[in-house]
Amino acid sequence: MTDGAGRRLIAVTQLPSPRLQQGERTFVGDEPIDAALALRQHERYRDALRRCGAEVVVLDANLACPDGVFVEDTALVLDDVAVMMSMGAASRRAETAAIEAELARWRPIARVRLPATIDGGDIVRSGRTLYVGRSPRTNDAGIAALRSIVAPFGYAVTAVPVTGCLHLKTACSALPDGRFLVNVDWIDASALRGGALVPVPSDEPWAGDVLVIGDRIIVSDAFPHTAALLGAASAEVIPVSVSEFAKAEGGVTCLSLAFGA
Numbered sequence: 001m002t003d004g005a006g007r008r009l010i011a012v013t014q015l016p017s018p019r020l021q022q023g024e025r026t027f028v029g030d031e032p033i034d035a036a037l038a039l040r041q042h043e044r045y046r047d048a049l050r051r052c053g054a055e056v057v058v059l060d061a062n063l064a065c066p067d068g069v070f071v072e073d074t075a076l077v078l079d080d081v082a083v084m085m086s087m088g089a090a091s092r093r094a095e096t097a098a099i100e101a102e103l104a105r106w107r108p109i110a111r112v113r114l115p116a117t118i119d120g121g122d123i124v125r126s127g128r129t130l131y132v133g134r135s136p137r138t139n140d141a142g143i144a145a146l147r148s149i150v151a152p153f154g155y156a157v158t159a160v161p162v163t164g165c166l167h168l169k170t171a172c173s174a175l176p177d178g179r180f181l182v183n184v185d186w187i188d189a190s191a192l193r194g195g196a197l198v199p200v201p202s203d204e205p206w207a208g209d210v211l212v213i214g215d216r217i218i219v220s221d222a223f224p225h226t227a228a229l230l231g232a233a234s235a236e237v238i239p240v241s242v243s244e245f246a247k248a249e250g251g252v253t254c255l256s257l258a259f260g261a
Contacts, residue, residue, distance in 0.1 A: 133168025
């Protein structure tokens with residue numbers, strides 16, 4: 001399948017580490033993770049990506065990195081360039097080399113460098129605007145560095161304060177119709193000037209993280225009310241189980257880097 005510009009859809013993924021239990025956690029507890037179940041859930045997640053028409057790349061280079069499965073944090077892939085992140089957690093910075101090697105097959109590479117820090121999970125793209133969370137993992141220098149890299153390609157960058165969760169994407173996703181799915185209690189939603197807001201149901205505060213690929217939306221099956229809300233807007237909603245990754249503070253966007261090739 002191709003994207004809206006007639007290109008192949010590629011989704012880069014990384015198999016979960018057997019050390020997933022040892023990953024960084026900030027806003028969640030230390031609940032035990034079933035590593036075997038995580039592997040099965042990742043396989044089904046990849047199946048969902050294929051259902052969206054993506055050619056799935058499965059890497060195993062970062063198995064020694066506890067959080068390596070969360071490839072979204074390592075990079076931002078735009079039509080013109082792949083921007084490698086300078087990740088906010090020092091324990092995760094070894095992940096980027098293997099992902100850069102894969103992305104270099106598809107895009108020119110630019111890099112954000114320390115002391116600037118930025119995670120891909122803090123970046124929500126809506127058209128030619130990149131909303132970037134000012135969060136525990138992304139600082140002002142990281143936002144400024146990204147702005148300087150993407151401005152020549154015609155992208156604007158808007159900072160969004162994040163106070164109640166790890167990343168902007170934990171609480172905000174851009175929907176296919178231009179609206180934003182948001183948890184307004186965790187971010188300063190007034191910074192999202194590009195479209196109307198769709199608040200997550202009050203009993204599903206973690207549901208702001210959904211993966212949009214074309215006109216399809218991958219949603220955690222832990223959030224049935226959110227899935228129904230999105231389905232009512234005529235989107236095709238694909239539920240997946242990601243319970244073990246949620247225990248490691250991850251969601252459906254975290255597990256892939258999807259782009260047109």
